[in-house]
Structures are given as structure tokens and as C-alpha cells.
Amino acid sequence: MSISSHREQGNAVLIVLFIILVLAALMTIQVVATRANVLTTDRRTQDAQLNAQAAFSSPRLITGVLNGLPQKLTDQSTGSLEDGTYRTSLSNQMQVWLSCGTATVQQSLLIAGKTTCGGISTADTTIRATQGNVVSYRVPLQLKIITKGNEQAQRTRVLPGQLRFANASTGSLPITAYQILTNVLGTVPADLIFDGPVQVNGQVQLAAGRSAWPGGLTSELRQVRVGNTTVSVDQFGGNGGYPCDQSVVSCPNFVGGIGMGTGRVDVPDVSGTAGLNLPSSVREVVLYPQDGGTGLYVCTTSSCDQYVLTPTSVGRMTVVRVASGVAVPSTSGKETPGAATESSVIASDVAALVQAPGDLQVRALTPAAAAYAGTLSIVARQNLTLTSSLLAQRPACTTYAVATETLSDLNGGIRPATCGDLSSPDALGLASQYGSVFFGDETLSLIGGSRTMTVQGAVLAPRGTVQVQDGRLSDVDWIGSVAAGRVIPDVRMRLAHDPRFPQLPGFPTAGRQTPGRIVFRQAQALE
Numbered sequence: 001m002s003i004s005s006h007r008e009q010g011n012a013v014l015i016v017l018f019i020i021l022v023l024a025a026l027m028t029i030q031v032v033a034t035r036a037n038v039l040t041t042d043r044r045t046q047d048a049q050l051n052a053q054a055a056f057s058s059p060r061l062i063t064g065v066l067n068g069l070p071q072k073l074t075d076q077s078t079g080s081l082e083d084g085t086y087r088t089s090l091s092n093q094m095q096v097w098l099s100c101g102t103a104t105v106q107q108s109l110l111i112a113g114k115t116t117c118g119g120i121s122t123a124d125t126t127i128r129a130t131q132g133n134v135v136s137y138r139v140p141l142q143l144k145i146i147t148k149g150n151e152q153a154q155r156t157r158v159l160p161g162q163l164r165f166a167n168a169s170t171g172s173l174p175i176t177a178y179q180i181l182t183n184v185l186g187t188v189p190a191d192l193i194f195d196g197p198v199q200v201n202g203q204v205q206l207a208a209g210r211s212a213w214p215g216g217l218t219s220e221l222r223q224v225r226v227g228n229t230t231v232s233v234d235q236f237g238g239n240g241g242y243p244c245d246q247s248v249v250s251c252p253n254f255v256g257g258i259g260m261g262t263g264r265v266d267v268p269d270v271s272g273t274a275g276l277n278l279p280s281s282v283r284e285v286v287l288y289p290q291d292g293g294t295g296l297y298v299c300t301t302s303s304c305d306q307y308v309l310t311p312t313s314v315g316r317m318t319v320v321r322v323a324s325g326v327a328v329p330s331t332s333g334k335e336t337p338g339a340a341t342e343s344s345v346i347a348s349d350v351a352a353l354v355q356a357p358g359d360l361q362v363r364a365l366t367p368a369a370a371a372y373a374g375t376l377s378i379v380a381r382q383n384l385t386l387t388s389s390l391l392a393q394r395p396a397c398t399t400y401a402v403a404t405e406t407l408s409d410l411n412g413g414i415r416p417a418t419c420g421d422l423s424s425p426d427a428l429g430l431a432s433q434y435g436s437v438f439f440g441d442e443t444l445s446l447i448g449g450s451r452t453m454t455v456q457g458a459v460l461a462p463r464g465t466v467q468v469q470d471g472r473l474s475d476v477d478w479i480g481s482v483a484a485g486r487v488i489p490d491v492r493m494r495l496a497h498d499p500r501f502p503q504l505p506g507f508p509t510a511g512r513q514t515p516g517r518i519v520f521r522q523a524q525a526l527e
Contacts, residue, residue, distance in 0.1 A: 131422070133170060134177050134501045139163040164216060164257050165516040166197070172509030176458050176481045179215055179497035181267055181510065186467075186488035188252075195401035195417060196481065196497025197256075197514055199265045206252050214401065214414055215497060216256035218515040220264040226252065255414070257519030265515065267462045267483050268508035270379055270433045275350030275505075276307070276319050280357045286329050288337050288365040289373040289393045293317065295337055296354070297365070299328050306338060309352065311374035314425070315505045317352040320345050333367050333388070333448025353505040355379045362430065363388035367447050377429030377505040384432045384461075385469070386439050388447035389454040392426035397456075397479045400494040417479070417496035428457035428480075429504035437461045437484070440470025456480060458498070460507055468492060483510070 129136045139162060166177055175181065179196025190209020198213065201220045208227030217224075224231055278285075278298055286297035286304070293310040306323035322340035329335050352375050360380035364371035370393040378384070397419035404415050430437060437459050454477040459466055467488035468476050479496040 130169065131499060132174075132501055133168055133503070134166050134173060135169050136166045137164065162257070162519050163516050164519065166514045168509075168512045172512050173514065174501050174503045175268060175460065175483045175507050175510045176498060176504070177501045177514065178265075178483065178510070179481050179495070180487055181265060181481075181483040182485065182487040183267060184486040186486070188489050189491040191403070192489055192491065192493065192495070193401045193403070193414060194495060194497075195414075196499075197517075199515060201264050201266075208251075210251075210253060212253040212255065212401075212403070212414055213258070214256040214416070216258065216517040216519070217254060218259040218262045218517050220262070222261035224258075224260065255519070257517035259515055259517035262515035262517070265510055267485060268510055269462050270431050270460060270506050271508045272351055272353055272506045274353045274355035274379070275317055275347055276309070276354045278354065278356040278360075282356055282360070284328075284361040284363070285354070285356075285378065286363055286365050287371040287390065289370045290337065293374050294372040294376055295322075295365075297326075297329055302328070304328055306340075307346070309354075309374075309376060311352065311425070312349045315352050315375050315503070316349055317374070317376070318345065318349060319347040329365055331445045331447050333364075333450070335365055337365065351505045353377045353379065355381070355506075357381050359383045359385070359435070361385045361387050361441070361444075362390065363447055364390055367391075367450060372428055373426055375425065375427045375502070375504065377431065377507065379429075379431040379433060379506050380435065381433050383435035383464070384430060384437045385441050386430065386437070386453070386455060387441060387444055389450070389452070390428060390430075390457055391454060392424065392428065392456045394421055394424040394426045395456050395479065396421050396424045396426075396498055396500050397496045400477060400479070400496045402494070419496070419499050422500055424500070426456075427498075427500070427502035427504055429460065429507050430455075430457050431460040431506055432464050434463050435461070436464030437466045438469035439476055440468060440473050442470050442472060446472060451475075453477070454479075456498075458482070458502065458504055458507060459484065461485065 166173065177197070178199055179194055180198040180200075182199075183201045185198075185200045185202070185204060187205045187207055188211050190207045190211055193212045194215050194217075196215035198215060198217045199219070200217070203221060204217065204219050204224040206224065206226045281300045282298055283301060284297075284299045286299065288295045290308050291310060293308060296307045296309060297304040298307065303325045304327070305321060306326055308320045308322055309317045310320065311317055321344040322342060323338060324342065326338055354377070356379070358380070359382045360378070362378055362384065363386070367388040367390075369391065371390045373393040397417045399418040401417050402415050439453060439455070451473055452475040453473055456479045458480045459482040461482075461484040463485050465486040465488060466482050466484040468490040473492060475494070476490060476492050477494045480498050
């Protein structure tokens, strides 16, 4: 064998050894990387488990707060009355409301500057807003949860939030303090927005989708159904993501807070004595504004008497008949009031409440213009049907709560209703004592041919249903409130809660305090 052959064999061996060393190094790098990935995955899994444990440990705290709301708050001003910021002192009973934790979860809740599980904290402020007889509170909360996992791993989560509710400054709350108060709420369509408080005494059924609740939702029951999934209060977490993950489009947006198992609020009955009782032959009333009050055609199938209802004070009126036996106004929606042919005072300084003994239809003489002025309630003993738009001469609100983009877009916000005339004296109550209240009737002509209906008023039907009855309507815009045995939301609705909470003749009160609801912002992690 030659020297050159030996050299070639030696080079081959070196090459093989080099390849082996390179492969060994690559294997070592791969093993190290794999171990690092495993460790990273383990940490992420552990973090996820700890986060879930923190999120789902808070229902005991939330339930305790909602069941133990204080009956009275003592306000001590920390600023000028104009800025609406107050410091609130709460009773020491709060110390015993809540469970402070388990072996693996330590919990504490800070309410208005007082820690429930001991410790010292600085005082905080409660925001208080007063409108009429209603005082709305936003009490600051801070939920702190410390979770411990395997190998003594520990995570701390701090969840800032608020407890929201309203009290009557004197007596009881007007029923109009609720945007919706009902025993049964029909399935809520996606993309519907409720900008006022909603209280449901029965099952809450929500369509899977991005409905929004900037006014908050409370319920007597301890569960809510979203799509085909039932979520109990024990699954709610104080992570800004209950009762479902707020980051997904199939989950309703509870930006105004939610409270389950907060107690029942009964739908009260129609009350009061009517200032004008209508005969049993009357089937329809037609409204128009007149001299700072409301003109009223009171019609049978063949003729009408014509009245002017003039306010004497809030909720009171004088009734004057100005014509008898006149023709029933047409459904063109373009008529003007007939001339007065008499001036007979029927009643002086009586309740601004008109009552019919049976079914009654209500419409405007000119639906595209104002229908009423001042405070007035119209009550039917049986069904009440709205057959046209009913607009105030001075509406408190002129727009509705709407999404700035589609609610299904996670970046889409909510633009609140425009309510620029909170001193307006105009308020309309529409009630059925033993029947239901319907928006539209397919058996009747569309007034003025309009397929849209705008109603500015409060509705009450303690034993009946409130719903859109006319399939021809394309849009139903409603500024006001409703209290009813059953309310059926409709995808054609746009809603705005009347922020004046008007006290209307025939409309009773509903307790002294609304149920509390909790709203938490996203948890802040403190390692």
C-alpha cells in the first residue's frame, strides 16, 4: 500500500469523525431546545391553570357582595357638588360578607376603601349621580386573588372594578328607573343594545352574538343561557370575561356589569285614579300637541269627541272638550286639528291619566311631527295597540345607543344616545292593566304608509306581553322604558333608556334600591 493511499484513508476517517461530532452537536442542541420548549410549555400551562383558578375563584366574593348590599349609604362629600364625586362610608357588616380563601387560593375584596379580609387600605371614592329621585352609585372594587400551583408557584391577580346600583333619595324608585323590568325576557337577538338597567325575574336567554349591555343586567336566577350553553353563577369569573369570554364575537358584551341571583323585583300594577274615563264604545285615541298640552280625539268607529288636556302641574291637568261628534281623522298622517266649536270644562286639576275600559288603539294625528306635550298617561283595561309613531314635542333624547362599527367587530365601540334636554316636561305613559301592549297591527292600515315607528314613552303591562306585532314594520325606535310580565325583544328595535326616570300618573314605584351588579376590568398580573 502506498503512502498516498494511507493519507486518503486517514482523511476519510477524519471526515467521518467530523461528521459524527457535528451530528452529536446538533443532537445536543436539539435536546437542549426541546427541553427548553418543554419547560416553556410547562410554564405556560401552569400560568394558564393559575389564571383559570384565579378567574373562577371569585364567584363566592361576587355572590356575597350582591346578596349583602348595604341598605343605606352615608355620603361625605370630598369635592364640590358639581363634580359628583363623593366619599362613601360603609358599615362594618361588610367584614363578614365574604369568604377570604382556601388553602390554595387567598382572596380579598376592597370595597370603597375598606378591605373585607383585614388589612389597611387607603380610602377611595364613590361616584354618585342624581337625577330626580334616583341616586346612582358606582362603588369602587378591587378583587385580589393569590393562587398557588405546583412547586409553590404563585401568581397574584388584581381586578379593579365597580359595584353599581341605584337608590331612591326619598320613598321608592320610579319604575322607569329600569329600562326593562320583566318576569320573562324573550330571546335577545345579537347586535341589540340596552343602555339602561335590565332586571329579569326569570330565565335570561341570549342569542349567541354581540348584544351589548352598557346599562347592566341583573336576574333573580343564578344562571344565564347564551346560545345553547347554560352558564351558572358558579362559573362566573371576576376577570372581565363572564359569563363567557368577552374577547369572542359569540359572547354578549356586559360592559355595564352583571349580577345573577340578586333577588326578585316584582312588576307592579297600574295604580291611580283616572282624570278622564272613556266610554266603552271608544276604540281609538288620536294625539296632537295643543297650547302647551295635548289635544285628543276620542273616537268610536263612526265619530269623535275632541279634547284639550292642559297641564296644571307635573302629572295634573285640566280637561276641556272643544268639539263633539266630529269625523274620525284619516290615516293619511297629514291632517291638521279641527277648529274648536265649544269650550266645556270637563275636569279641573285632575290626574293626567286617560283610561279606557276595554281595548284601545293609540296614534298620532301627524306621526312625522310631535304627538304630545307635557306629562300624560293612557291606560287600557285590556290590550293597548300603538298604530303610529308617538313623538314628544320636546324629546329628552334624539338618538339611540348604537355601535360605532358592527358589534360583531371586537374593535367596535358603543356610541351612547344623545340626550340633550333632560329638563323637558314631556313624558308619555302607555299601559295595559290586564292585557298586552303591541307595536303595530297588521290588520290595520299603516298610518301615512310608514314602515317605521318611533315611540318616545314608558310602557307598563304587568299581566301581559310587550312586543312588535306588525311584520310590515322595518324599524322600531323606542326611547323610554318597559315593565311587563313578558317582554319580547326584536331585531328591528333600536333602544334608548330615558335618563330622566319620569314619574308618570298610573305608573307605580318599584322598591327603594335596584339590584347590584359587578363590572370588572381585565385582571392585572402581579408576579
